[in-house]
Amino acid sequence: MSRNLAARGAAIAACTAAGGFLLGLISRGTGWREVLVFVVGAALAALVGYAAFWRPARAIATVTEAAGRLAEGELAQRVPDEPGPAGELTRAFNLMSGRIETLFESVAYEHARLEAVFDASSDPMVALARDTRIRFLNPAAVALFGTTMADALGRPLIEVARDYEIDALVRAAGTSRFGQTAIISFGPARTPLRAAALPIREGGEWAVLLILTDLTEVQRLDRVRRDFVSNVSHELRTPLASIRALVETLDSGVDPEDQPEFHRRILRQVDRLTLLVNELLDLSRIESGAIQLRPESIPVGDLIAEAASLLQDRTEAAGVTIIAEGTDLSLEADRSALLRVIGNLLDNAVKWSPPGGRIWVAAADEGDLIAITVRDEGPGIPEQDLPRVFERFFKSDAARAGGGVGLGLAIVKHLVRAHGGTVTAESPPGQGATFTVRLPRRFVGRARVVPGA
Structure with a gap:
């Protein structure tokens, strides 16, 4: 040149x-x-x-x-x-x-920052052209649509999402200056999603941003809230109705010899209300982390023996025997909290054991963990109820006629979690129920800790 x-x-x-x-x-x-x-x-x-x-x-x-x-x-x-x-x-x-x-x-920096924001979002996000072809999507959207990034880019949304409601929402947003939102049921599992399609002004090839929010957990929490209100109302209504009926009977006049029995019945219902309120308060404190734990070295065998002795009257009346095995281990935990955990599990086992039945309590060394197992010879837990046994107020159909308010296992779960441990339930058909608590040898709890014993 x-x-x-x-x-x-x-x-x-x-x-x-x-x-x-x-x-x-x-x-x-x-x-x-x-x-x-x-x-x-x-x-x-x-x-x-x-x-x-x-x-x-x-x-x-x-x-x-x-x-x-x-x-x-x-x-x-x-x-x-x-x-x-x-x-x-x-x-x-x-x-x-x-x-x-x-x-x-x-x-390049702006693109990297934008991509990092997209990738960090747990909500599926999709950027689309005006003709609904996909220009970008984050990993959460890839997982939701069951596709790959390479396969989705450049294809129409309807071919990737296979949902006409979402496609119609995006098309409406593409021809409007305003965002479009809708609650839809997505996929074969009918997952509840909140779909929001937002037009992007001067976005070039990006004309619409689609954001999908999974409402499964929100709906579950709302259902739990409704169940909680319903269960509390039911548990309060029964003893209050009994107390009212007993008081009205006393007011109408009864034989003086029968009055002490009526008083005892009223006291039993008052005790039931007191127990319910106390357990609700305890559960609330444990869940919120307001409980104060005093970790100390605890011989597991001594704690099991103490929990069994507290239930001696009930076990003798029912003819139930508690058998302890492998209890020469020790761990670091809050003594009163762990005593309540074992006591609640034993109380639950006693309630479901047949007359003359046996309950096995065993502690096993699992390296950094200590596993405490409580197994009974009762009728067991129906398979469909196993995932819910630790929910507050949950009672299986067979348990609804029995005593208790359904908070014992919920308290067990949250006390164990406060110690950094886990609790599981198993119930092989015809072999009773087995509850296993696994706790770290050294305290790693998340609740407020008060040093010293």
């Missing part, structure tokens, strides 16, 4: 010299001296023209080559500065190249 431009400059100079020579011939005539002067002058003019155009030609060639590399994506392009007028071209190119590189870096 530089040689071609310089050669053109030399040719222009030579042509100019030839024109001058021809004019001279026309005016003065021709001779060998004139011819020699013409040849020497033309050669000198060509050399001067070539030299004059060499630097600009070289600058243009260098800039052209660097611009080609810049167009191919090689952003860090700089050309050497040239003196004279050619330097203006090289300096302007270097300034433009630097600004383009800065602009691309800024775009």
Whole structure:
């Protein structure tokens, strides 16, 4: 390129010299001296023209080559500065190249930040063109649609999501200035989703942003809240109705010999209400982390023996035997909290054991954990009820006629969690129920800890 431009400059100079020579011939005539002067002058003019155009030609060639590399994506392009007028071209190119590189870096940073926000979101998010073709989606959306990133990009939303409600929502948002929202049931599992399609102004290929929020947990919590209110109301209504009936009977007049029995019945119902309120308060404190734990080294065997002794009257009345095994282990925990855990599990086992039945309590070494197992010979827990046995107020159909308010196992679960442990329930058909508590040897609880014993 530089040689071609310089050669053109030399040719222009030579042509100019030839024109001058021809004019001279026309005016003065021709001779060998004139011819020699013409040849020497033309050669000198060509050399001067070539030299004059060499630097600009070289600058243009260098800039052209660097611009080609810049167009191919090689952003860090700089050309050497040239003196004279050619330097203006090289300096302007270097300034433009630097600004383009800065602009691309800024775009790359913005894209990386945006992608990080998308990827960090647990809600599925999809960016779509106006024709509903997918331009971007985060991993949560990939998992929800059961596809891959490569397979989804560039395809219409209806082909990937396979849901006409979502597709219609996105199309409505694409033709409107306002966002569109709807609650839909998605997929074969009918997962409840809150779908929000938001138009993106001046977003280029991104015309609509679709955000899908899973409402499963929200609906579950709402159901738990309703069940809690219903269960509390039921548990309060029964003893209050009994107390009212007993008081009205006393007011209507009864045989004086029967009055002590009525008083005892009223006291039993009051005790039942007191137990319910206390357990609700305890459960609330445990769940909120307000419980104060005093971790200390506890021999598991001593704690099991103490819990069994507290139930001695009930076990003797029912003819139930508690058998302790492998209780020579110790761990670091709050003594009163762990006593309540074991006591509640034993109380539950006694309630369901048949007359003359046996209950096994065992402690096992599992490395960093100590496993405490309580197993009974009762009727067991129906398979469909196993996932819910630790819910507050939950009672299986067989348990509804029995005593208790359904908070004991819920308290067990939250006390164990406060110690950084886990509790599970198993019930093989015809083999009773087995509850296993696993606690770390060293206290790693999350509730407030009071140092010292």
